[in-house]
Amino acid sequence: MSEVLLQQIERLAADAKTKSTQLHKGETMIEIEQSQLKNFITRLVNQIKIRHLSTITGLDLGQNIGIIYHFWRDRNTIHLKTFVPKTKPTTVSIVDIIPGAILYEMEIHDMLGVMFVGNPWMDKKLLLPDNWPDDLPPPLLKNVKPADIRKRLGLEVEKK
Amino acid sequence: MTEDKPPRKEESAGLMKYSAENLVPFGPIHPALKEPEYFKLVLEGEKIVEVIPRIGYVHRGLEKAAESRPWVQNMYMFERTCGICSFVHSLTYGQAVEGLTIYEIPRRAKFIRTIIAELERIHSHLLWVGLMGHWAGFETLFMWVWRDREVVLDLVEAISGNRIHKSMNAFCGVRRDMPEGMEDRIVERMKFLVDRANYYKGIVDTEETMLERTEDIGRVSAETAEKLCAVGPMARYVGLRRDIRLNDPYAAYDEVPFDIVTSKEGDVHALLKLRLDEMIVAANMVSYAVKHLPEGPIRIKIPPVIPAGEHSSHSEAPRGEIFYYVKSSGGRTPDRVKSRQPTMANLPTALEILKGQTIADVPVVLTAIDPCFGCMDRMSFLDIESNRQWTWSGEELRRYGINYYFPERMKMR
Known part of the structure; x- marks a missing residue:
């Protein structure tokens, strides 16, 4: 990671009252509060010009669901990590800043049940089948077994 | 050429008499092809005003499956994500996992990875150019190009033993060495492919069918493409210099000289030429890498347990950036693997391009973005007002598209 960019990122992180850690060469991980997220991404896009x-990524972390936004420019990768509690999995959508995020948010909504407030297509399914029962938990959670899903959807073939 | 053509609306009046907004469900399934997708097209007359995607018909739950399989087994599972750009998936997943270990990849392995990845790019681009000819109504191009594609597949088979799923990668190396005495054959075949690519460039520039169907179609501005996070040729054809091989070199891309191809025109015709140019660049890279292949080991064996940590890797597949994120808790299986394919990243841009196009251009535009064409084999049309409904097969849609542009040709058949 170039020095100048690193300093800029650190300054941004300090403003958001958090810290950046170097995961590997050229890879930075920043853990950030949900309330600071939109402000941080706006500044990342407009000031540092990291636009892509x-x-x-959505992760099941036990109590919480982790959401990681992966940005890169040249040889620098920035992972922006935020957490939402499993009891109330709701977070803000960044579609108004980065319109290209719309399908990624839909994917996490399907797979982990996180609601992105502000995404216009949150009521639609992207990956799950149309006959997916509403009371079935999202499939990528750790406690969901593929065999249970197959059984519930009537796809399990009984062994004789 | 454009002057003596009747206005589009009157020309199609006999085929589609609509007054209000129409909804056209597009897709979803064809069992023989790689990725069925489904688009809900909202029409105003002939024009598309809104597109709503629905994917996941072949969602196989790979990310969930990866959590219960050993690290190395996942490599060959992820290779089977795609039937065209298979190698680059295992390469990127491998790089993400290798980043968590302390081992260095041998230089010879890096070169072999580059050679296979570039051969795969040539194969994918040739396949695409052929399909483009097919959907535009120029079957001869399709036949020629797919014959030349066999040249690449034969080489890949000679090197790896397989035509499509090469299974060449291993953690920190490759599984098979380059066969002895292949150098001259590869260089000679690459020269042949460069000649063919130059010839096709001449064809797409002069042949009326291709010009008529591709020029000025599928336009998008560079700002929009950047905002929608377009990747690969879809970003480069509007002038963005976005190519992971150049921006963030992996494998041996920092040692093999090359330059990426960009275009300013930003229509399907530019995409055609861009992909043919990329083929030439890739063929030259293969020749260079084969001639400068370093000696040494091709692989380091690593233990089956990967240290705890998080790492991500991305690389340039024929269609654009492939992204893998892995999280390990120090066990024999991964904690989480996230994989993102280029078509997913290009889909928002594709939807944006489709807006304002006509139905006749749908096959060309959708093929241009190189997602999948399976969706085009069954389309049903629904007129909301009269509740009239009918179905077109892919072939009927193709004929409709050709008839729209060249009515006199269809009469002759």
């Missing part, structure tokens, strides 16, 4: 969002 690779994707958004």
Whole structure:
């Protein structure tokens, strides 16, 4: 990671009352509060000109669900990590800043049940089948077993 | 050429008499092709005003499956994500995992990875150019290009033993060495492919069918493409210099000289030429890498347990950036693997391009972005007002598109 960029990122992180840590060469991880997220990304896009969002990853971390936004420019990768509690999985959408994030947010909504407030397509399914029962938990959570899903959807073939 | 053509609306009046907004469900399934997708097209007359995507018909839950499989087994599972750009998936997943270990990849392995990745790029681009010819109504191009594609597949088979799923990668190296005495054959075949690519460039520049169907179609501005996070040729054809091989070199891309191709025109015709140019660049890279292949080991064996940590890796597939994120808790299986394919990243841009196009251009535009064409084999049309409904197969849609542009040709058949 170039020195100048690193300093800029550190300054941004300090403004958001958090710290940046170096994961590997050229890779920075920043853990950030949900309330600071939009402000941080706006400044990342407008001031530092890191405009390309690779994707958004959702992680099941036990009590919380982790959401990581992966940005890169040249040889620098920035992971922006935020947490939402499993009891109330709601966070803000960044579609108004980065319109390209719309499908990534839909994917996490399908797979981990996180609601992104502000995403216009949150009521639609992207990956899950149309006959997915509403009371079935999102499939990528750790406690969900593929066999249970198959059984519930009537796809399990009984062994004789 | 454009002057003596009747206005589009009157020309199609006999085929589609609509007054209000129409909804056109587009897709979703064809079992033989790689990725069925489904688009809900909202029409105003002939024009598309809104597109709503629905994917996941072949969602196989790879990310969930990866959590219960050993690290190395996942490499060959992720290779089977795609039937065209298979190698680059295992490469990127491998790089993400290798980043968590302390081992250095041998230089010879890096070169072999580069050679296979570039051969795969040539293969993918050739396949695409052929399909473009097919959907535009120029079958001869399709036949020629797919014949030349066999040249690449034969080489890949000679090197790896397989045509599509090469299974060449291993953690910190490759599984098979380059066969002895292949150098001259590869260089000679690459020269042949460069000649063919130059010839096709001449064709797409002069042949009326291709010009008519591709020029000025599928335009998008550079700002929009950047905002929508477009990757690969979809970013480069509007002038963005976005290529992971150059921006963030992996494998041996920092040792093999090359320059990326960009275009300013920003239509499907520019995309055609851009992909043919990229093929030439890739063929030259393969020749260079084969001639300068370093000696040494091709692989380091690593233990099956990967140290705890998080790492991500990205690389340039034929269609654009592929992204993998892995999280390990120090066990024999990963904690989480996230994989993002270029079509997913390019889909928002594709939807933006489709807006304002006509139905006749849908096959060309959708093929241009190189997602998947499976969706085009079954389309059903629904007129909301009269509740009239009908279905077109992919072939009927193709004929409709050709008839729209060249009515006299269809009469002759």
